[in-house]
Amino acid sequence: MSSTENNGSLTKATLGSSIVAGIVLVLFILPAEYNIDPTGVGKALGLTVFNEQGEVTQGAQQSGDSANQSVVLTVPAGKGIEYKLSMNKFEKVTYEWQTDGGDLYVDLHGEPAGDTTGYFESYTIGTLPEMKGSFTVPFDGSHGWYWKNKTDKSINIQLSFSGEYIVEGLK
The missing domain is CATH 4.10.810 (Virus Scaffolding Protein; Chain A)
Structure with missing residues (x-):
C-alpha cells in the first residue's frame, strides 16, 4: 500500500x-x-429518566417571616422529590397539599442545622393523595416533605404553606 x-x-x-x-x-x-x-x-x-427531578412550575423561591406561598411540584413516575424550608427552633408552618390524582408516599421531616451524621426526625409518614396541618419545629434546620411516586405516571402536587421560614426549595 x-x-x-x-x-x-x-x-x-x-x-x-x-x-x-x-x-x-x-x-x-x-x-x-x-x-x-x-x-x-x-x-x-x-x-x-436519569435526569428527571421534580420541577417547580410556579411560586417564588425565597421568602421571609410570616409568608404565604403556593407552588406546583411534579413528582416523576417511580421517583421521589424533596421540598425544604429553613426554619429556626419553635417556628411554625401551616400547610396543605394535594395531588392531581393518585396517592404519594410522604415523609414530613426535619434535619438539624450543621448535622453531618444523616440524622432526621419524621413528623408524619403516610401514603395519601392530600394532607393538611401544621408543625412547630423542635430544632434549627431544614424541614419539609419527601414525596415518592410509586406509579408509572407523573403526579403534580399543589403545595400551599405559610409561616416563618426561608424557602430552600427542591433538594
Missing part, C-alpha cells in the same frame, strides 16, 4: 468515527446526561 492509500484510509476512518461519535452524542449521551433530547430517541429509550 502506498502512503497516499494509507492517508485516504486514515481520513475515511477518522471521518466515519467522528460521524458515529456525533450520532451517539445526540441520541444517547445528551438525553442521559443533560436531559437534552432533540430527536426524542432518548425519551423513547428511557434515557431521560
Whole structure:
C-alpha cells in the first residue's frame, strides 16, 4: 500500500468515527446526561429518566417571616422529590397539599442545622393523595416533605404553606 492509500484510509476512518461519535452524542449521551433530547430517541429509550427531578412550575423561591406561598411540584413516575424550608427552633408552618390524582408516599421531616451524621426526625409518614396541618419545629434546620411516586405516571402536587421560614426549595 502506498502512503497516499494509507492517508485516504486514515481520513475515511477518522471521518466515519467522528460521524458515529456525533450520532451517539445526540441520541444517547445528551438525553442521559443533560436531559437534552432533540430527536426524542432518548425519551423513547428511557434515557431521560436519569435526569428527571421534580420541577417547580410556579411560586417564588425565597421568602421571609410570616409568608404565604403556593407552588406546583411534579413528582416523576417511580421517583421521589424533596421540598425544604429553613426554619429556626419553635417556628411554625401551616400547610396543605394535594395531588392531581393518585396517592404519594410522604415523609414530613426535619434535619438539624450543621448535622453531618444523616440524622432526621419524621413528623408524619403516610401514603395519601392530600394532607393538611401544621408543625412547630423542635430544632434549627431544614424541614419539609419527601414525596415518592410509586406509579408509572407523573403526579403534580399543589403545595400551599405559610409561616416563618426561608424557602430552600427542591433538594
